Amino acid sequence: MISAVAKSGSFAPYLKNTSQAVVSSLKTAVKPVAVSSSDKVVAPSPVQSTVDLSVGSPLNRGKVAVAYSLNGPLQVRSVHTDVKVPDFSFYRKPSTLDPTKKAEATEASRKTFSYTVTAGGFILSTYAAKNLVTTFVSSMSASADVLAMASIEVNLNEIPEGKSVTFKWRGKPLFIRHRTAKDISNEAAVDLGSLRDPQHDNERTKDPKWLIVIGVCTHLGCVPVANAGDFGGYYCPCHGSHYDASGRIRKGPAPLNLEVPPYEFKEDGLLVVG
Amino acid sequence: MPSFLISLRVCGEEQKTSGLEESSSFQLNMALYELLFKRTSTLALTVVVGAFVFERSFDVLIDGIFDKINEGKQWKDIKKNYET
Numbered sequence: 001m002i003s004a005v006a007k008s009g010s011f012a013p014y015l016k017n018t019s020q021a022v023v024s025s026l027k028t029a030v031k032p033v034a035v036s037s038s039d040k041v042v043a044p045s046p047v048q049s050t051v052d053l054s055v056g057s058p059l060n061r062g063k064v065a066v067a068y069s070l071n072g073p074l075q076v077r078s079v080h081t082d083v084k085v086p087d088f089s090f091y092r093k094p095s096t097l098d099p100t101k102k103a104e105a106t107e108a109s110r111k112t113f114s115y116t117v118t119a120g121g122f123i124l125s126t127y128a129a130k131n132l133v134t135t136f137v138s139s140m141s142a143s144a145d146v147l148a149m150a151s152i153e154v155n156l157n158e159i160p161e162g163k164s165v166t167f168k169w170r171g172k173p174l175f176i177r178h179r180t181a182k183d184i185s186n187e188a189a190v191d192l193g194s195l196r197d198p199q200h201d202n203e204r205t206k207d208p209k210w211l212i213v214i215g216v217c218t219h220l221g222c223v224p225v226a227n228a229g230d231f232g233g234y235y236c237p238c239h240g241s242h243y244d245a246s247g248r249i250r251k252g253p254a255p256l257n258l259e260v261p262p263y264e265f266k267e268d269g270l271l272v273v274g
Numbered sequence: 275m276p277s278f279l280i281s282l283r284v285c286g287e288e289q290k291t292s293g294l295e296e297s298s299s300f301q302l303n304m305a306l307y308e309l310l311f312k313r314t315s316t317l318a319l320t321v322v323v324g325a326f327v328f329e330r331s332f333d334v335l336i337d338g339i340f341d342k343i344n345e346g347k348q349w350k351d352i353k354k355n356y357e358t
Contacts (some may be wrong), residue, residue: 108307109300115311119320126325127332 043078151274153266156210164226164234166215169261169273173215173223175234176271179245183232184208187246197257201246204260212263212273213247219254234258 089097095106142150152169154176159165164177179187187201188208205211215223215234222238229235230251231244241252248257263273310320345351 107312108304112303112307112311115307115317119311119317119324122317122321123324123328126321127329130325130329 151272154271154273156265156269156271166226167273169214174261174273175211175213175215175226175247175258177211177213177226177245179209179211183245186232187244190244190246190248196249196255199246199248199257204246204248204257206263207265210265210271211245211247212260212271213258214261216259217241217254218249218256218258219252224258 093110095109150170152167154167159176159178161178162180164175167174192198192200217224217236219239219241222236224234224236224243226234229242231242233245233247234243239253241254242250243258244250261273263271265271310316
């Protein structure tokens with residue numbers, strides 16, 4: 001806005017720096033008036049404007065008074081202190097009405113609401129995601145009727161020493177063997193280096209008196225015969241795998257020891273398998 | 275000083291005297307923002323803890339509504355008729 005008059009292209013013909021008042025040959029519409037250098041230029045009263053559409057209107061249009069002298073001012077400077085600044089306080093938040101406040105001071109009142117909404121959304125989506133994942137994962141686990149059939153209880157008091165009894169557990173034969181002291185000491189003394197699937201007897205039994213294994217041969221899935229074979233344990237008649245009294249493979253084609261299921265001893269000689 | 279600055283300064287002073295800083299909702303906002311929302315780490319912690327609290331309370335609420343609607347039809351309600 002500074003020197004809008006003086007630098008304005010359309011007014012250029014009137015604003016030449018001359019020492020004499022000469023009517024422009026280009027246009028004769030305005031007659032320059034000689035003003036002494038001590039006189040002040042009186043700017044026309046500006047239009048009261050608050051929008052930029054009307055910002056241009058304070059410009060001098062029509063008659064232009066130009067002061068000129070050797071040491072006189074060559075510019076008209078409009079002082080805009082009287083221009084009314086648009087008031088946006090209606091649109092402002094109450095906390096930001098004071099422009100001298102630092103941004104940090106008003107941060108809490110400006111941001112807490114949107115962050116509360118954000119955190120609430122996060123919480124809801126976390127809950128939804130957790131339930132979604134839980135539903136899918138639990139659909140992979142066994143159903144309740146299967147789980148109800150999944151464990152059996154065995155009264156160990158009914159199994160005499162030295163005898164191997166077969167039960168059905170989850171559709172598979174389960175061998176429970178009440179071992180004698182001789183069996184226990186024999187199996188504990190076996191050199192692990194000589195075994196195909198090295199496992200100490202301690203790892204396979206919780207109580208050395210009781211051997212609990214799944215009666216499925218690890219070769220091709222036949223059911224071994226108890227108290228048979230070269231090692232006094234189990235013998236698979238299909239392809240001749242010999243298991244010892246700890247259910248470990250000792251001879252024949254089977255690659256692994258008989259599987260030990262999860263089991264627990266309860267009070268009063270009660271065994272729970274599964 | 276330009277007049278518009280003066281007018282805004284006056285406006286700011288009016289704001290101060292209105293007691294916005296002393297109001298309890300402002301204090302609550304301030305505490306929430308400073309403690310929970312300002313840092314991403316505390317926001318994440320807020321979300322995790324909030325999810326636990328929300329899950330517990332929401333599930334209890336919904337189960338309670340379900341039990342109320344189905345009162346007398348569920349096994350736990352008629353159990354006493356069949357067991358001694």
